[in-house]
Amino acid sequence: MNSVAYVTVDVFTSERFSGNQLAVIPDARGLTDGQMQNIAAEFRYSEVTFVLPPQDPANTAHVRIFTPTMEIPFAGHPNVGTAFVLGRQGDIFGKPAGDALRFEEKAGIVEAALTRDAEGHVIGTSIFAPQPLSLGPQVESETIARCASIEVAAICVTTHAPVIASVGLPFAVAELADLETLGKACPNTAAFAEAGRRYSPEDDQFALFLYTRQPENPWHLRARMFAPLDNVIEDPATGSASGALGALLTTLLPDTDAVIEITIEQGVEMGRRSVIGVTAKKSGGDIQSIRIAGQCATVMSGAILL
Template sequence: MKRPFTQVDVFTATPYLGNPLAVVLDGDELSTEEMQRFAAWTNLSETTFLLPPTTPQADYRVRIFTPETELPFAGHPTLGSCHAWLEAGGKPRTDGVVVQECGAGLVTLRLTDDGPAFHAPPLVRSGPVEEELLERIAASLGIARGDVVDAEWADNGPGWVGVLLRDAESVLALRPGRVPVDVGVAGPYPEGSPYAFEVRAFFPHRGSTVEDPVTGSLNAALGQWLLRTGRARAPYVASQGTVVGRAGRVRVFADDQGDVWVGGSVVTCVSGHVEL
């Protein structure tokens, strides 16, 4: 059966400089096994399948797959799926707001002039990082423990440890070995720069370290940490993906209640149909 399909690039307004996402716009009647097989075939970090919602509060439902497993929630697939749904003619129940149903429940997105933005999920773990683990992380990043300005658990699901270095140049210079856990590293740019931070995301996979081009969940967790501790001022833009040839731009802002939102531009690169 031919199904409408699109491939989008998230956190960029320029094709091929963000984080790609495959979206099957009609996933109805596909089995979990069929979805997982297709996600393994696309071999992107995530592939999503749009479905009718099961609750009247939601505009659509999404299932999110990596090449190996299904995820309850992920940042860039949420933004990319929202963009694809709107571009395919989706009409939100409320102007300027989209409600996505996913494995983690209902996720609210705001539609802004700079693209969709999702409400940052609550942290499931925060606070200081154990010194022994922090020393291992520093060693795996190829830096001294004293180069770490601050560090904290910033775990909103994937298990991120947030590490702050003294500046963006230090982040760009990292050449990591095998990291022991998922590590998000940030360093500030000088005052007056177009970006507040350079961000990099590293995670262990099959005995090696993988760098994610642009990471919504990490930037959500970093934003909550850095804003709470006064190391950042909202709104700000983070740059990510520079070292791997991307130019991701992540917008972080807070609402009147102090809740953090994460958004960015999304652009469609491929559209057509797939046989599924």
């Protein structure tokens, strides 16, 4: 019986059984779209990546990303984890991996750089978002409150109103008043379905990224992400949403030039603490780059029977 090899890693953590789970198929040649979707549904992780030879030989690989229900154009932790796996592997379709990788994805080219320890072992990755920050419509606080099962008064609008933000994958982003409210948030699937029809009419998808700032350090955030319409009740780490949030907050600063370092903790309420580093560079009033970084830990390897 035919089979395909896989590796799983925990992303945005240095410890196994923390962070965000990811399955990587390092050589997906020969798999059909249907097989890829079935494999992603079988793992039931928030995403699974499938690595194919690049269409342009100047790039490292063509990477496809599937959630349990659909293919998506970009995501943060799948890129961080995939680069980590390929860097550890050392060979990508007969070529040395190197420390700088370029992935072809639906959202564009994703550049990744490997992080190594003092002994030269790959321990993590940083990636650059493939698209500049784009903002969609503002989302009514009442909609956010219904989706998260919280009070409208707990949603902060001083810095920004809830809004759809994207650097390759869109999320509704909203700030909450405190950690207690963040901890109480619980997704209401019916409210998400209603929000999807209103704010994402093409595919009815609506994902919500909630965060709160820590008073002693406003650039150290805690966050949670819910996407029940995509069979992801809660995500332990969402790099693409973190990148969009970092770009949004940096855009709102009065400074025309700035480099902002943001640390985002996510997954704490799930028992899978993740630490996401975001660096947003602003020049001449515009965001020039959004870097998303984190460590990884290898967990399992094996074969999937086809």
